[in-house]
Every structure is written in C-alpha cells, then in structure tokens.
Amino acid sequence: MKAVRVREFGDVDTPAIEEVAAPTAGPGEVLVRIRATAVNFVDILVIGGKYQFLPPRPFTPGKGPAGEVITLGEGVSDLRVGDRVLAMAEQDGYGEMVAVRQEQCYRLPEAMTFLEAASMSLVYDTAWFALRERGRIKPGDVVFVMGAAGGVGFAAVQLAKAMGARVIAGISGPGREGALAQVGVDGIVDLSMPDLRNSLRARIHELTEGRGADIILDPLGGDCFDAAVRALAWCGRLVVIGFAAGRIPEIRVNYILLKNIEITGLQISDYRKRRPELVAECFAEVFHFYETGQVRPQPATTFTLDRFAEALASIRDRTAKGRLVLLQD
Numbered sequence: 001m002k003a004v005r006v007r008e009f010g011d012v013d014t015p016a017i018e019e020v021a022a023p024t025a026g027p028g029e030v031l032v033r034i035r036a037t038a039v040n041f042v043d044i045l046v047i048g049g050k051y052q053f054l055p056p057r058p059f060t061p062g063k064g065p066a067g068e069v070i071t072l073g074e075g076v077s078d079l080r081v082g083d084r085v086l087a088m089a090e091q092d093g094y095g096e097m098v099a100v101r102q103e104q105c106y107r108l109p110e111a112m113t114f115l116e117a118a119s120m121s122l123v124y125d126t127a128w129f130a131l132r133e134r135g136r137i138k139p140g141d142v143v144f145v146m147g148a149a150g151g152v153g154f155a156a157v158q159l160a161k162a163m164g165a166r167v168i169a170g171i172s173g174p175g176r177e178g179a180l181a182q183v184g185v186d187g188i189v190d191l192s193m194p195d196l197r198n199s200l201r202a203r204i205h206e207l208t209e210g211r212g213a214d215i216i217l218d219p220l221g222g223d224c225f226d227a228a229v230r231a232l233a234w235c236g237r238l239v240v241i242g243f244a245a246g247r248i249p250e251i252r253v254n255y256i257l258l259k260n261i262e263i264t265g266l267q268i269s270d271y272r273k274r275r276p277e278l279v280a281e282c283f284a285e286v287f288h289f290y291e292t293g294q295v296r297p298q299p300a301t302t303f304t305l306d307r308f309a310e311a312l313a314s315i316r317d318r319t320a321k322g323r324l325v326l327l328q329d
Helices: 041-047 114-120 124-134 151-162 178-183 196-207 222-229 253-259 268-274 276-291 305-316
Strands: 002-005 016-019 029-039 066-072 084-087 097-101 105-107 142-145 166-171 187-190 213-218 232-240 262-265 300-303 323-327
Touching (some): 029 084, 029 114, 029 305, 041 305, 066 114, 105 276, 114 276, 124 151, 124 213, 124 268, 124 276, 151 166, 151 178, 151 276, 187 196, 196 222, 213 222, 222 232, 268 276
Parallel strands (some): 142 166, 142 213, 213 232
Antiparallel strands (some): 029 066, 029 323, 066 084, 084 105
C-alpha cells in the first residue's frame, strides 16, 4: 500500500510517499481502509520531531482517520466488517490502511460522511474534553473561547452552545467572524484590540454584566493568556490547550488564590491511552449532537494523499482556511 513515511525529522516536505507492506489486524484490533484523514498542526510537530510523543522512525504520520473496517483481528466482538468508523489512531493516518484497537474505533452516524468525520477528528474531542472534563461545564455558564475561528475553537463554540452555555467568541481581528455568526454566539471579542491586558477584561465584563467568564478555553497562550486570566469570573476555570501565539506564558500564583480560580491543561492523547471509556462517552455525545443538528463541522478543503506536503505547508504558513483533509477513493 501507499503511505507517507518519515525517515528523518524535518520540514513538511521531508517525508515521501512509499510502497509499504499493509498492516494486519492483531488480537483485539481491526484493519481499517482509510477514506479521509484530517491534516493538523500537530502533524507538523510530529514530522519535525517536536511533539511530546514520537514514534520510532520510520513511521507514517496522521491522527484520527475515518474509513471502513475490512478485517477483524482475533477476539474482536464490538465491530463488524463494513462498519464505518472514526479510528482514533495516534499515527498511520497518512496511508491507505491502519490497524487500530477496537475500543479506539467509533461507529459513524448514518448520515455522517467520511469527510465530515475526519474534519471533526481531534478538534471536537479536544473541545469536548476541555469543556466537560477540564472545565466542568454547566448549563448557564459563560464560556469564552479564544481562537474561535480555528478548528478546536469553532468546535468548542458549537459544543458549548449545545451544552447549554452562553458563549463568547474571541477572534484575531475584524472580518474573521465567518461562520461564527451562524452558530448563535452571544458575543464576539476582537483579540487584536489595543491594550489587550485591560481592554479584554473590560469587554468581557461588558458582555457579562460585570461577572466575567466562568470558563475560558485558550489555544493561543502569549499575551492572550495574560489578558484572559483577568477576565475570569470568581471561581472561574481557564483551560490551556496550546500556544499558537508562540509564547508560553507564566502566572503569579497569588492571583489564582485571590480569585479562587483554576488554571488547568489539556493533553488529549493521554485520555485515549488512560481513559478510553471517557473517550467513548465523548464521541457518543458529539455524534448525538451531530444527529440532532446541533453541531456541524466547517466545510473542508480536500487534498489527495500525494499532496500532503502542500496541505501541511498551508497550515505551517497560516494560509489555510478551515479544515484540511486528505481524501481517498
């Protein structure tokens, strides 16, 4: 079969497509023919050798592909040949087939396409864990999502609304509202406004009658984190998801004490390894929200497998708009 192979860590054009032996389904595993795989920023980190979990080389990158089950390994009882699944594999998504543990495969709703499933992979589960597990969301909470026009941010906005929250979306500049206006956000904040440290708190207080945000999701870090901490309500929770702005911020812990606030982090891969039953709960609810029309992934731009480097480069260079997916016949 064809697969993208990383033999040396480097830039997005370092890997190459090679002919490799097809994997086999071991005990408790299924073999999935891949139909769609999202292209993610984390793939660039893995290819560059900068991610916290690095497989031995050579390897095939790509997380969370969607496809159909074609072979069952010994002892598999929960799936059948022909089942359409989202396979939350940590690698091997940039290939034609992948062997995955049966408990890491989630049957797709009948109406969900492989393209939609791949578009939701890694972003809706990350957003769900940030809200449900780390943020302990409750109906009526005020949720402020920074980077709301991005993959995780857009997913978080939809999920928070479906979970009964009041949602404020943070965007990186005027004109980036896009689809956010169509999903019923309760307010939009421009994170490019001057004096963000003070102006962000003032704007959030203006939108919440002086209360502040109960939950803030931060995939940005840097100055946005510094300002967001000040916009938390009493007993608020800020969930650190990433550092897309570049700088890893620091905080004086006396501020956490004075406002009774919590700052917590989310690293989604560990949940797949340590709490698979909670991941199953996550996808059950996300797919329920999809079936009831409460969440829909953004339209995706598709690439063939041989254009993987082009797709990765557009993410690296910040020219990508919406989700990018490698689509296979």
